[in-house]
Structure formats: C-alpha cells, structure tokens
Amino acid sequence: xxxxxxxxxxxxxxxxxxxxxxxxxxxxxxxxxxxxxxxxxxxxxxxxxxxxxxxxxxxxxxxxxxxxxxxxxxxxxxxxxxxxxxxxxxxxxxxxxxxxxxxxxxxxxxxxxxxxxxxxxxxxxxxxxxxxxxxxxxxxxxxxxxxxxxxxxxxxxxxxxxxxxxxxxxxxxxxxxxxxxx
Numbered sequence: 001x002x003x004x005x006x007x008x009x010x011x012x013x014x015x016x017x018x019x020x021x022x023x024x025x026x027x028x029x030x031x032x033x034x035x036x037x038x039x040x041x042x043x044x045x046x047x048x049x050x051x052x053x054x055x056x057x058x059x060x061x062x063x064x065x066x067x068x069x070x071x072x073x074x075x076x077x078x079x080x081x082x083x084x085x086x087x088x089x090x091x092x093x094x095x096x097x098x099x100x101x102x103x104x105x106x107x108x109x110x111x112x113x114x115x116x117x118x119x120x121x122x123x124x125x126x127x128x129x130x131x132x133x134x135x136x137x138x139x140x141x142x143x144x145x146x147x148x149x150x151x152x153x154x155x156x157x158x159x160x161x162x163x164x165x166x167x168x169x170x171x172x173x174x175x176x177x178x179x180x181x182x
Contacts, residue, residue: 038093038094039091039092039093039126039127039130040091040092041089041090041091041092041099041130041131041133041134042089042090042091042092043087043088043089043090043134043138044077044081044088044089044090045081045082046081046082047078047079047081047082049081050074050077050078050081054096054097055097056074058090058096058097058098058100059073059074059077059100060074061120061122062100062118062120063118065120065153065154066118066119066120066152066153067152067153067154068118068152077102084105085104085105085107086102086103086104086105087101087102087103087104087105087135087138087139088100088102089101089102089103089131089134089135089138090131091121091123091127091128091130091131093123093124093127098121098122098123098127099120099121099122099123099127099128099130099131100118100119100120100121100131101116101118101119101131101132101135102116102117102118102119103115103116103117103135103138103139103147104117105139105142105144112148113144113146113147113148114139114142114144114146114147114148115147115148115149115150116147116148116149116150116164118152119149119153119163119164120153121163125163128163128164128166129166132164132166132167133166135147135167136167146168147167147168148173149164149167150176
C-alpha cells in the first residue's frame with residue numbers, strides 16, 4: 001500500500017503538479033545509488049504543467065484514445081485545472097506520465113453523481129488502481145461514494161470495467177446513445 005498524504009498536506013511546486021501520493025522508490029542500485037521514484041499519483045492543479053511538451057504529448061495520446069477533440073480539450077483543461085470541481089489525476093512511473101483519470105464533481109442537479117470524463121493508462125495495472133484510489137479519496141472528501149463513467153475508449157466494456165474494478169461494484173443504470181443530424 002502506498003502511504004498517502006492528504007490534499008491538505010500535499011505541497012505545490014512550480015511544475016503545476018499537486019503531489020497526492022508520495023512516490024515509491026527503487027533503491028536496487030546499492031546503498032550509494034540514488035533512489036529513483038518509480039510510481040506517484042498527482043492531482044494537476046496549475047496550468048503551468050501544460051507548458052511541458054512531455055505532458056502535452058501525454059494528454060494528446062490520452063484524449064485521442066478517449067475520442068475527444070485534442071487541442072480544444074487541452075486548452076480547456078489548462079484553463080480549468082485549478083477548479084475545485086475538476087480532478088485531473090496523473091500517474092507517473094519513473095517520472096513519465098502513464099495514467100490519467102479526469103473526474104468532475106456534479107455542478108447541476110442533472111448530474112446524478114461525479115463523472116469520469118476520461119481515463120487512460122499505458123503503464124502497469126497498478127497505476128490504474130492507484131489513480132482510481134486517489135480519485136476516490138478526493139471524491140470521498142466531498143461526501144461522494146459513487147462515480148458514473150462511460151466507456152469512450154473503443155475497448156470492449158469488459159476490459160474497461162476490469163480497469164475500474166477497484167472503483168467498486170459496477171451496475172448498468174441506463175444506455176447512452178449518440179444522435180447526429182445534418
């Protein structure tokens with residue numbers, strides 16, 4: 001289990017990352033070798049993070065996988081990343097972003113519960129588990145104990161649900177349709 005620092009104890013640094021989970025360290029290089037952070041989960045809270053090309057490249061891949069418009073969505077996330085209602089959780093392994101879960105708190109009575117807006121992972125399954133765990137802790141801090149999500153990834157629902165297994169028991173509560181005209 002990763003020892004967790006709550007949002008109250010986390011410190012912001014100039015990169016725009018808000019460290020939620022302290023990194024795990026790999027010290028296999030011997031007693032004099034520097035420890036390398038192998039995994040950490042961050043809540044993105046500052047638009048300055050979007051000034052780094054590796055971060056933008058990661059978001060491009062993640063948004064493309066979720067079939068979202070890439071550049072307008074990156075712009076919106078950069079503008080809104082500090083909002084209280086938006087949780088952008090990024091998981092890194094050996095310093096590189098590999099996992100993403102974007103969650104939004106309800107802003108209207110029409111939103112039945114917090115919603116997963118996008119999810120993406122290129123790393124090991126434990127990154128998914130840790131990222132979802134941090135999103136759940138964040139939601140619980142606002143009194144929520146459920147989450148709605150829509151599989152936009154193109155992966156079969158069975159695969160998508162397996163990735164979210166650590167979020168709790170899934171129950172289908174309706175069917176989503178897309179209507180197009182023109």
